[in-house]
Amino acid sequence: MLQYIVKRLLLLPFLLVIFSIFAFIIIQAPPGDFVTSYIADLAASGSSVDQAQIDALRERYGLDQPMHIQYLKWMGRIVTGDLGFSLDWRKPIKELIAERLMLTVLLGLFTFVFTWLLAIPIGIISAVKQYSFLDYFFSVFNYFGVATPTFMTALILMWLAFSVFGVSITGLFSPEFVDAPWSMARAEDLLRHIWLPMIILGLDGTARLARIMRANLLDELNKPYVEMARAKGMSEWKLVIKYPVRLSLNPLVSTIGWYLPLIFSGSVIVATVLNLPTIGPMLLRSLTNQDMFLAGTIVMIYLFLAVIGTLISDILLAWLDPRIRMG
Amino acid sequence: MVTPTGITDPPTPQPIPDMPHYSPEEEVDSIYVAPNWKLVWWRFRKHRLAVGSTFIVILIAIVALLPGFFSTKDPHESVAADLLIPPQRLHFFDEGKLQLFVYAIEGARNPETLRMEWQTDYENKVLLRLFSQGYTYEILGPIETDIHLIGLIDSDSDEPFHLLGTDRLGRDQWSRLVYGTRTSLSIGLVAVLISTVLGIFLGGLSGYYGGTTDMIIQRLIELLQSLPAIPIWLALSAAMPRTWSVEQTYLAITVILALIGWTTLAREIRGRFLSLREEDFVVAAKLSGSKETRVVFRHMMPTMYSHISASVTLAIPVMIISETFLSFLGLGLRPPAISWGVLLQEAQNLQSIALAPWLLLPGLAVIITVLTMNIMGDGLRDAADPYSH
Numbered sequence: 001m002l003q004y005i006v007k008r009l010l011l012l013p014f015l016l017v018i019f020s021i022f023a024f025i026i027i028q029a030p031p032g033d034f035v036t037s038y039i040a041d042l043a044a045s046g047s048s049v050d051q052a053q054i055d056a057l058r059e060r061y062g063l064d065q066p067m068h069i070q071y072l073k074w075m076g077r078i079v080t081g082d083l084g085f086s087l088d089w090r091k092p093i094k095e096l097i098a099e100r101l102m103l104t105v106l107l108g109l110f111t112f113v114f115t116w117l118l119a120i121p122i123g124i125i126s127a128v129k130q131y132s133f134l135d136y137f138f139s140v141f142n143y144f145g146v147a148t149p150t151f152m153t154a155l156i157l158m159w160l161a162f163s164v165f166g167v168s169i170t171g172l173f174s175p176e177f178v179d180a181p182w183s184m185a186r187a188e189d190l191l192r193h194i195w196l197p198m199i200i201l202g203l204d205g206t207a208r209l210a211r212i213m214r215a216n217l218l219d220e221l222n223k224p225y226v227e228m229a230r231a232k233g234m235s236e237w238k239l240v241i242k243y244p245v246r247l248s249l250n251p252l253v254s255t256i257g258w259y260l261p262l263i264f265s266g267s268v269i270v271a272t273v274l275n276l277p278t279i280g281p282m283l284l285r286s287l288t289n290q291d292m293f294l295a296g297t298i299v300m301i302y303l304f305l306a307v308i309g310t311l312i313s314d315i316l317l318a319w320l321d322p323r324i325r326m327g
Numbered sequence: 328m329v330t331p332t333g334i335t336d337p338p339t340p341q342p343i344p345d346m347p348h349y350s351p352e353e354e355v356d357s358i359y360v361a362p363n364w365k366l367v368w369w370r371f372r373k374h375r376l377a378v379g380s381t382f383i384v385i386l387i388a389i390v391a392l393l394p395g396f397f398s399t400k401d402p403h404e405s406v407a408a409d410l411l412i413p414p415q416r417l418h419f420f421d422e423g424k425l426q427l428f429v430y431a432i433e434g435a436r437n438p439e440t441l442r443m444e445w446q447t448d449y450e451n452k453v454l455l456r457l458f459s460q461g462y463t464y465e466i467l468g469p470i471e472t473d474i475h476l477i478g479l480i481d482s483d484s485d486e487p488f489h490l491l492g493t494d495r496l497g498r499d500q501w502s503r504l505v506y507g508t509r510t511s512l513s514i515g516l517v518a519v520l521i522s523t524v525l526g527i528f529l530g531g532l533s534g535y536y537g538g539t540t541d542m543i544i545q546r547l548i549e550l551l552q553s554l555p556a557i558p559i560w561l562a563l564s565a566a567m568p569r570t571w572s573v574e575q576t577y578l579a580i581t582v583i584l585a586l587i588g589w590t591t592l593a594r595e596i597r598g599r600f601l602s603l604r605e606e607d608f609v610v611a612a613k614l615s616g617s618k619e620t621r622v623v624f625r626h627m628m629p630t631m632y633s634h635i636s637a638s639v640t641l642a643i644p645v646m647i648i649s650e651t652f653l654s655f656l657g658l659g660l661r662p663p664a665i666s667w668g669v670l671l672q673e674a675q676n677l678q679s680i681a682l683a684p685w686l687l688l689p690g691l692a693v694i695i696t697v698l699t700m701n702i703m704g705d706g707l708r709d710a711a712d713p714y715s716h
Binding site (some may be wrong): 018019022023026027029143144146147148149151152155156158159162163168170257261262264265266268269272273283284287288295298299302303305306307310 | 550553554555556557558559561562563565566644648651652655656657658671674675676677680681684687690693694695697698701702
């Protein structure tokens with residue numbers, strides 16, 4: 001087991017290097033560099049452009065050097081913890097994203113738990129009571145869930161809440177807590193707001209997860225050992241929960257690997273619609289404003305979260321299924 | 328029963344468990360000689376929901392082919408006086424007689440908010456007819472016509488008539504939706520075509536040759552699949568120069584969508600090739616000296632057509648939703664292009680929806696299209712591969 005985990009961990013830096021090159025290419029793709037847009041910005045606001053300052057900026061970020069040197073400089077700064085400076089927000093990037101990153105991960109984890117708590121029972125019920133009313137209901141629900149873009153769900157719920165209850169449900173905090181320092185009251189306020197984005201994001205994945213659970217369990221329920229246990233007089237629910245459910249959870253664990261990153265990246269759109277203080281809307285703004293170091297950092301964070309997600313699911317799977325760690 | 332030639336007759340057909348719907352008369356002669364596509368069609372036909380969905384998909388495709396005919400106004404024409412008119416309900420009967428009409432609508436400026444407020448005027452009717460004359464458009468290429476499915480009887484009148492209301496620039500939403508259908512559907516189709524070609528090519532290479540080729544392609548696919556799709560899309564689309572024309576952005580968006588979408592199909596094709604490689608008929612073809620291209624395209628590919636078509640059908644809605652996402656966030660197609668995502672951009676915040684909830688209607692078009700395409704694709708997949716479950 002330990003050997004397996006170490007093997008996976010050794011692969012991690014390798015993957016991250018590939019991903020970081022990828023992120024770097026993407027942020028370098030637009031024509032011009034950020035100093036160009038900075039100058040344009042300054043000129044537009046009427047202030048004079050100091051050539052010495054521009055040269056200093058270009059040199060600091062190595063913009064006068066070839067691509068691969070620029071990449072190495074960027075990586076060097078990231079490894080030493082210097083994420084750079086956002087020209088759009090005029091603040092160090094680290095300061096900008098610290099809280100947003102925490103809220104993004106928190107929202108992701110909440111959504112994840114919500115999805116599993118909802119999807120597993122739905123999957124079990126639809127499999128055990130196959131072709132019942134509930135089974136059909138859930139499969140209709142699944143079709144609609146897949147067909148509705150998440151931002152539509154968000155918009156519709158927002159509109160309903162506004163037109164029926166007259167409340168506006170945006171953000172993760174009430175106005176008085178937006179800039180307040182962390183306290184018990186603020187955490188409570190967060191919990192009072194986080195449920196809606198959690199449900200919107202969760203519904204998207206619930207339907208799919210429940211389908212997989214249902215299919216897995218249906219496969220297991222037809223196996224002879226179930227018949228055997230039933231013949232020996234085991235009570236039906238105990239029998240289902242004790243063996244087939246456990247077995248059919250295994251393949252689900254392997255979906256965590258792509259599901260976790262999906263929650264994080266999927267929240268970009270919902271977060272933009274609901275105006276949540278997560279890194280998604282910030283990525284969008286940095287991309288439209290060509291704030292490339294900020295955009296690059298956030299893309300890197302998403303890639304990192306994806307790698308971590310894959311790692312977690314690999315380890316969980318190895319822990320659950322001896323065939324994997326031995327093989 | 329043995330015939331004089333000594334050949335045994337086909338046994339009396341038993342109802343086949345998987346195809347309980349065949350009436351014996353129908354199948355006696357046909358089932359043994361039916362080509363694969365016919366078998367697929369017989370199975371598909373029995374999935375009623377899928378057949379119904381197929382009709383709706385065909386309808387939507389016709390709308391996408393002839394947007395000019397279905398529109399009622401020029402989608403780019405903005406009438407400054409007609410801002411945010413709510414949808415006008417279409418009535419079919421006027422005092423017991425068959426007559427299409429909508430009630431007229433009157434606007435008055437609210438003296439406090441200075442906003443136009445529209446009231447339905449039940450005294451006046453705006454009479455409509457089918458195949459009316461309207462603005463001139465090009466149908467199926469260069470042919471010009473001014474016939475529209477529905478429109479005012481008096482084609483010179485400028486009475487407001489908006490089936491789905493107007494947006495904040497006074498443009499007719501129904502006509503924009505119809506034109507958006509063409510863009511969104513064709514983006515989905517083109518992106519899927521590109522990713523299908525890529526998927527078949529790389530998946531085929533991977534499965535047919537195996538070994539190192541397989542290893543490299545599989546790692547590439549794993550890498551691409553572990554990328555968080557939405558941030559990558561956003562970053563790639565943000566890299567498109569703002570100065571590009573509508574056609575260039577359109578092409579770039581399809582390529583971006585296709586580059587990320589081909590992996591699923593490639594995996595499936597690879598699996599098929601892997602299992603087919605050892606089949607007797609493939610080995611026989613190889614042994615009798617067929618060239619590689621002949622083995623692949625003549626012997627192996629035809630067994631996969633039905634499967635590929637099901638996968639393609641299921642991939643189109645994914646692409647459509649992705650385009651909607653991108654354009655909705657302002658990184659996909661940009662006005663003056665019209666697509667469902669561009670239309671939904673108008674409904675991006677609470678203020679606009681609270682003021683004009685009908686701006687959400689293009690979302691309904693997305694949901695219906697994706698829903699019916701998914702049901703159709705599922706039906707097709709079940710029909711193409713009855714043993715997959």
